[in-house]
Amino acid sequence: MVTTLRFAKGHGTLNDFVLLPPDDDAPDLDAREVTFLCDRRSGIGADGLIRVVPIALAPEEIRDDSGEAQWFMDYRNHDGSIAEMCGNGTRVFAKYLVDHHLVSGSEFDIATRAGVKRVLTVGDGFSTDLGPWRLTRPAEAAERGMDSVVQVVGAPVPLPALSLDLGNPHTVVALPQDVDLGGLDLSAAPHIDPHPEHGSNVEFVRAVEPGQVSMRVHERGAGETRSCGTGAAAAAIATWWWAGQPLDQLAWNVDVPGGRLGVRIDGDRVWLSGPAALVAEGTVTLPPRP
Numbered sequence: 001m002v003t004t005l006r007f008a009k010g011h012g013t014l015n016d017f018v019l020l021p022p023d024d025d026a027p028d029l030d031a032r033e034v035t036f037l038c039d040r041r042s043g044i045g046a047d048g049l050i051r052v053v054p055i056a057l058a059p060e061e062i063r064d065d066s067g068e069a070q071w072f073m074d075y076r077n078h079d080g081s082i083a084e085m086c087g088n089g090t091r092v093f094a095k096y097l098v099d100h101h102l103v104s105g106s107e108f109d110i111a112t113r114a115g116v117k118r119v120l121t122v123g124d125g126f127s128t129d130l131g132p133w134r135l136t137r138p139a140e141a142a143e144r145g146m147d148s149v150v151q152v153v154g155a156p157v158p159l160p161a162l163s164l165d166l167g168n169p170h171t172v173v174a175l176p177q178d179v180d181l182g183g184l185d186l187s188a189a190p191h192i193d194p195h196p197e198h199g200s201n202v203e204f205v206r207a208v209e210p211g212q213v214s215m216r217v218h219e220r221g222a223g224e225t226r227s228c229g230t231g232a233a234a235a236a237i238a239t240w241w242w243a244g245q246p247l248d249q250l251a252w253n254v255d256v257p258g259g260r261l262g263v264r265i266d267g268d269r270v271w272l273s274g275p276a277a278l279v280a281e282g283t284v285t286l287p288p289r290p
């Protein structure tokens, strides 16, 4: 049987996504089909895939916890694995909902596997309440500021890192001044010790000035990407944590290869803001199932 799907393509600071519009008849995609769609040569090409799912068709555990949300962001990584959350994805998802008149007003909720997220329209982009953040290993983080080490090609020695949970897992490395951020080789996954049970996104961060960092990221399930929204939030929170949590430094600019993201730390919650763009719509035919 030939399956043809409608799709849209979008990005947030060059973290790019294939979006599949609401479609009652669309089949559940397996990992092979997700990787086909995300492949940059044989498919459309993207860091991840987002299905736009009416809340009534979302899995029961998502529906039960969906509050006012009318839409579920079903997120898959480039390799077909499921991720709990995608910060840049929430803005591109919001852009799709707004442009297709699927929501009204300038504030609305979207359901994700990491809970309901409120999105606000701001300027030419969106701001998302990513919700609560937490230190993955608070005792070690409080005592030493670090809880793991990361080995990466381009750094001479393993580098201390801090693990954070933003709904999805992050390991943030503060780059020493003598290691060049641009010189790191992120073509292979950095090695984390101890290895997180469910894997981790890994952010390499250079503090530029108070309230500003530069970052590169290796994403779980996708490899190096030009941006990661939850990663930017983790990078800002970790840098703020290492600085002693100063109350006059709650707003951060995070520069990534794909542009600039804003992060605002609000107690145990965190907000992410930035642009979102839709660049194409079309149809695509899936390879036949074996």
Ligand SMILES: N[C@@H](CCC[C@H](N)C(=O)O)C(=O)O
Pocket: 015, 048, 077, 082, 083, 084, 085, 086, 087, 088, 089, 168, 169, 201, 219, 220, 221, 222, 227, 228, 229, 230, 231
């Ligand atoms: N790019 C995203 C994060 C996508 C999921 C991540 N790769 C994971 O597996 O947790 C973002 O903008 O947050």
